[in-house]
Amino acid sequence: MATGTNKKSIRNDNVEWFTPTEFEISGGRKRSKKWKESIRCYEWTLKELIEKELLPNPPKKKRKLENSQQCTVCSQGRNLYPCGSCGKFYHEKCHIPPVEDESGPWSCVFCKIKDQAKCQENQACHKESEVLKRKMLPEEQLKCELLLLTVYQEPKCCFFISKPKQSKEDFPDLKEHMWLNKVKNRLNKKAYHSVKHFVADMRLIFHNHSIFYKDQRFGNLGDTTRKLFEKNFKRIFSIKKTSKQLQPCKQTVLFT
Known part of the structure; x- marks a missing residue:
């Protein structure tokens, strides 16, 4: 894990090795896309173990993008993160909440809403x-x-x-x-x-x-x-x- 999240660092009971993202998907948590919180070692999440320095924090991997690409919020370039679902780009701190830079797929808040939402007819509105x-x-x-x-x-x-x-x-x-x-x-x-x-x-x-x-x-x-x-x-x-x-x-x- 110390070398990056694209390395197979988690082993299951069948002695199969996975990257954190692959392990998350194999456990039916594909949509969460937050492996640090969804994967646990006993009662501890990997995020807690990393914060306690019991696990190494994987290095961030910047994604190289073309100069023509711009942030959806500020319209500036450089150091952008692409949404894995819609393809729009954001700076780490322009997005809300800030982008969690991981080598696995990342989705912007617009796509998270879209993924979780089901529009239905004739539903009562709220006051x-x-x-x-x-x-x-x-x-x-x-x-x-x-x-x-x-x-x-x-x-x-x-x-x-x-x-x-x-x-x-x-x-x-x-x-x-x-x-x-x-x-x-x-x-x-x-x-x-x-x-x-x-x-x-x-x-x-x-x-x-x-x-x-x-x-x-x-x-x-x-x-x-x-x-x-x-x-x-x-x-x-x-x-x-x-x-x-x-x-x-x-x-x-x-x-x-």
Whole structure:
């Protein structure tokens, strides 16, 4: 294992040798694609054994890509990781969560949603109040990662990535400075305990922006990005419309 994850380092009871990814597939965990967490030695995952330095941490293997290829999020090149399912490219930290660089196949969050989802007709939609109360279980974590990544892919989001330069002292109504990279960091660390807390931070970004640029042309920029977020929030979490022209929800995303 010390030489890399493409080496056969795990032996089964039939004295057959496998790479970690091959062993994961042989155990029926092909879709997880996280062998460090799915493979166990007794009660310990390989990830825990590596962290305790009881197993060597396999060296990362960079994939050489052509200069013409660009990151789906930032549109820059170099040191990109291809999704094994859709073929799109991401930088390690542009993707949410960060790419786990392993020699085996890797799937972006869009494909993970697609792999786990089954769209069915005539499914009941959810109330927003019910969605916000949900605990941040793996299904909700994945949806929030997808939602945040859709915002990062919007060109106008660059205005909200870094910490605002405005001083809190100049804006007494400001509750807390909030920006996309701060939300991303919290989400990657799994610091949100419910969907409500994640959505509240996202909405705070645009609320603060409306305070900073009240009656200014930059105010429209925040409103446009906020509408994009709200639209995708309702779509990804299958939240039903509240307008008078309520249409029946024909699709929802179910997780197995």
